[in-house]
Amino acid sequence: MITTKNPFTAQLIREYKLHTEAEIEQILEKSNVAFKLWKYEQIVHRTNLLQKVSELLIERKKEYSELMTQEMGKPITQSISEIEKCVWACDFYVKNAAQFLADELIETDADESFVSYDPVGTILAIMPWNFPFWQVIRFAAPTLTAGNTAILKHAANTTGCALALEQLFRDAGYPEGCFQTVLADHDTIEDIIADSRVQGITLTGSEKAGRSIAALAGKHLKKTVMELGGNxxxxxxxxxxxxxxxxxxxxxxxxxxxxxxxxxxxxxxxxxxxxxxxxxxxxxxxxxxxxxxxxxxxxxxxxxxxxxxxxxxxxxxxxxxxxxxxxxxxxxxxxxxxxxxxxxxxxxxxxxxxxxxxxxxxxxxxxxxxxxxxxxxxxxxxxxxxxxxxxxxxxxxxxxxxxxxxxxxNEMVKSDPRLPFGGTRASGYGRELSKEGILAFTNKKTVYIKK
Missing domain, CATH: 3.40.309.10 (Aldehyde Dehydrogenase; Chain A, domain 2)
Structure with a gap:
């Protein structure tokens, strides 16, 4: 059982049941089935749906901002700014995704050779509570647009935000199974990481969580992006x-x-x-x-x-x-x-x-x-x-x-959709946002042609 409380009033917001083993299996299979079709969709179709996400974020800005503030105590003006930043990220990838994902022609002794950027499958996103919409959108906007599908494991205290995000992508017209939220505990997450239908894991969280998830992913040879703590x-x-x-x-x-x-x-x-x-x-x-x-x-x-x-x-x-x-x-x-x-x-x-x-x-x-x-x-x-x-x-x-x-x-450290974002050492590895973010979970495939 997951219980969410308002951190300012200490009042109960809602209780949620964890997904059963059968429900998690259904989530994994839906994601896998969706990927087999989604990966072949034209980029223009994917960006059109992402544009709809942007429009819905603007339309629901008040609703989502109040939900964030209620669940994790963020000052409401900062919650509003967070939704506006999510819109910015969506618009950035709507404009630039086709260019970022285009085949890269490389001159060799072949008649033609290039690098293609193919989606890899279902990506598990383990996300924190402190920026409950932004952390998810900055992963989901590029990752889904690259042709992958996504499963979100959000922080327990922002479960309402997690389910709202799932509904957001559904309402924007994404195919069933493209973006899903899973309500699961730590042991269940280990099983999801081990599942062959999951091809990558991205985590934003503490150093301790990063070491644990990276070890599990390494055991199963799954690619990871880790954005961890800092001082x-x-x-x-x-x-x-x-x-x-x-x-x-x-x-x-x-x-x-x-x-x-x-x-x-x-x-x-x-x-x-x-x-x-x-x-x-x-x-x-x-x-x-x-x-x-x-x-x-x-x-x-x-x-x-x-x-x-x-x-x-x-x-x-x-x-x-x-x-x-x-x-x-x-x-x-x-x-x-x-x-x-x-x-x-x-x-x-x-x-x-x-x-x-x-x-x-x-x-x-x-x-x-x-x-x-x-x-x-x-x-x-x-x-x-x-x-x-x-x-x-x-x-x-x-x-x-x-x-x-x-x-x-002469500026505070901040993330910007136009620039790669990530850390080194105990702050993690890999990069989100910019071109780096959309290519993070792609197969950079060499294609070599002799005629």
Missing amino acids: NACIVWEDADLDKYIDTIVNARMQNTGQSCIAAKRFVVVDEIYAKFNTVFKEKIQSLRSGNPIKPETEIGVLARPDLVDTLENQIRESVDKGANVTYGNQKDGNFFEPTILENVRKGMPAFDEELFGPVAAIVRAKNREDSIALAADSKFGLGTMLFTQDIDEAIRMAGSIPDGGFFI
Whole structure:
């Protein structure tokens, strides 16, 4: 049984029964049967259906936004923005899919040779609760348009969103079995991964979940894309234009109430601007409006589950025990966790080494620019780094010193349908979005012709 609760009110939303073994078999077979026809559909037909998804997302924006906020506590204005971003991704692939999937002619000693990009089959998507529509659409839009079929295993606390997404694709006219949601526990997911009808797995989630699913997929020789956790650094050099970028810097940590893998977790600030940064940063944090996430004025909502509050509290406590100082916040009430600032954060503390999934900013003092780059790169994660400076040439030169999947200068790390998105090291592997995302689950087939 799956139970969903409103994290702000703690009230029961709904209970759902897990799919039975027979129902899961039916889901797998429907997906397999659908693929055998769907893979031969013309790309123009697939993009026409994706265009319909885009139109329905716009039409149902209010409904879907309120559902997200109800299930996981996202401030309603951010839920609306999430649906709008889903529309953007759909429109991007409607426009570019045919070009991305076109045969690539390559001159060899053959009369004709090219690479074709063929769909591979059913792809299992294991998705998190923090961006319950965006994470799914950024996978589904390119993967279905490439000719694959999809089965979604969503986070339990956003089951309503999962079923709404299934209905969305059905209403857009996708053939039965093209996109389905499965309500299953961990043991059942292992069986689904092992099933020969599943040809790939994509997961967005924690490092722990990634290691587990990757091991299972490897055992069965299934291709995977893993987008895992991060403790992104936000580097602030002495010439940073705080007047211009402080809102961006704060949003990099506090968007989605800090529950984002790509959020700035560690603020690595050079000594020369350290005091000024802390003053300006704290003033902006203090001005954030907390409250009921369904109200449009709310900027900080609640954490999605009680266990997330407990984990965050323990990470802060251990960091303080090791020498960090709480200089603002650190109060909790139910699932609400007050925006919090930790200073004197150093390596060896959870606030430096781990991912803090909530509205907690860890401030790290760096001696100089060189030290700031070294501190930022000192992480087992590798999702993204941001650097604020007016010295653009030097910032570009430093990009190669950061071994992450993304490097953003004077901007927060974010995903964009036009650019590949993903991490390195403990933040995973593979890329979503852009051309890379639509080719992720295709067979890059060499075709060689002698006449």
